[in-house]
Amino acid sequence: MKTREKILHTSLQLFNEEGESHVTTVDIANEMDISPGNLYYHFKGKEIIIEILFEKFEDEFSDILHAPINKELKIEDSWYYLYVVFEEMYHYRFIYQNLSDLLQRYEIINKRFRKLLNLKFQTASSIITTLREANILAIDDDAVDVLVNNIIMTITYWIAYSNLKDGKQPEQILLHKGVFQVLSLIAPFLSQGKLEYRELCKQFYVKALASDSLKP
Amino acid sequence: MSKKAAAKDINLTDKAGDVAKSIWLAGLGAYGKAFDEAVNQYGKVSKETSKMFDDLVEVGRKLDSESHAKLSKAKTKTTATIEDRINKVRGSVNLSALNMGGSDAAKIEELNSKIDVLSEKLDALLDSMAVKPKAAKTRSAS
Numbered sequence: 001m002k003t004r005e006k007i008l009h010t011s012l013q014l015f016n017e018e019g020e021s022h023v024t025t026v027d028i029a030n031e032m033d034i035s036p037g038n039l040y041y042h043f044k045g046k047e048i049i050i051e052i053l054f055e056k057f058e059d060e061f062s063d064i065l066h067a068p069i070n071k072e073l074k075i076e077d078s079w080y081y082l083y084v085v086f087e088e089m090y091h092y093r094f095i096y097q098n099l100s101d102l103l104q105r106y107e108i109i110n111k112r113f114r115k116l117l118n119l120k121f122q123t124a125s126s127i128i129t130t131l132r133e134a135n136i137l138a139i140d141d142d143a144v145d146v147l148v149n150n151i152i153m154t155i156t157y158w159i160a161y162s163n164l165k166d167g168k169q170p171e172q173i174l175l176h177k178g179v180f181q182v183l184s185l186i187a188p189f190l191s192q193g194k195l196e197y198r199e200l201c202k203q204f205y206v207k208a209l210a211s212d213s214l215k216p
Numbered sequence: 217m218s219k220k221a222a223a224k225d226i227n228l229t230d231k232a233g234d235v236a237k238s239i240w241l242a243g244l245g246a247y248g249k250a251f252d253e254a255v256n257q258y259g260k261v262s263k264e265t266s267k268m269f270d271d272l273v274e275v276g277r278k279l280d281s282e283s284h285a286k287l288s289k290a291k292t293k294t295t296a297t298i299e300d301r302i303n304k305v306r307g308s309v310n311l312s313a314l315n316m317g318g319s320d321a322a323k324i325e326e327l328n329s330k331i332d333v334l335s336e337k338l339d340a341l342l343d344s345m346a347v348k349p350k351a352a353k354t355r356s357a358s
Binding site for chain 1: 297298301302305306308309310311
């Protein structure tokens with residue numbers, strides 16, 4: 001790995017583990033065993049590192065949200081897809097763990113994050129509308145907006161909330177819990193088979209936790 | 217132009233998404249305008265203007281194929297990455313067995329994944345014993 005890539009990698013790791021505001025460029029250099037001068041040669045400050053990391057996240061996350069999911073999805077496919085959405089956010093969790101503070105201090109990513117949030121909203125909105133058109137959901141116009149807001153709010157703040165509520169936990173458990181939470185939000189609006197849907201979600205949840213917790 | 221080349225051209229056009237189309241149309245519009253201006257300037261359609269038009273078409277054609285190439289590259293990259301990631305989750309969690317209802321299905325699924333793990337380990341072992349990869353592949357008769 002080239003020094004530049006390594007700096008980005010180390011920064012991301014430190015930001016995620018210790019919180020972005022507690023990490024300085026000197027900390028990053030120390031962690032890598034290079035001189036602060038060397039780091040400065042590649043990046044003229046923390047702000048640029050954060051901007052580039054955000055750019056990477058933006059690219060990857062937009063790709064996921066734009067994913068061509070045209071074919072009819074089974075519930076378990078939605079589970080996998082949502083898991084990937086959560087997983088991507090988890091890889092860059094330093095953004096989400098302290099969101100308002102971070103956006104306030106880095107004007108440059110503030111606007112772009114709002115854009116991304118808007119894209120999240122549109123994606124969720126189009127999924128819900130598609131499900132309604134297929135008569136899978138029975139939901140009126142006003143409720144669509146409320147539901148989409150709830151979905152996006154849960155997705156956006158899940159990592160922070162879950163860590164607050166249940167303490168630090170393995171990545172997979174945290175993410176599967178988030179997926180379960182989001183899929184359960186839809187249950188009340190199903191036109192039929194509410195109970196079966198809930199039961200299936202619960203089974204997925206149990207199975208997902210069981211198989212993932214077996215991993216080292 | 218051979219038949220094959222023509223077919224390829226049509227295929228490319230088919231593949232072009234809305235974005236490509238609008239890029240192409242916008243480009244066409246701009247060149248069209250440039251052509252009109254050129255004609256006005258010369259007052260008549262001369263040899264030069266028709267040569268100019270040929271040049272513009274050539275540029276447009278080049279741009280068109282470049283935008284196709286870029287778009288299709290971006291598309292493949294996106295699709296591949298997300299499918300890979302979804303498959304990874306599917307592999308580690310594997311919820312599909314639940315949909316089949318019976319516990320037998322779940323058990324078969326579980327056994328299958330165990331066999332997969334064992335096969336992988338066996339392959340690794342064979343590799344480490346410096347057995348040729350061709351020999352290791354005979355397991356695929358399942």
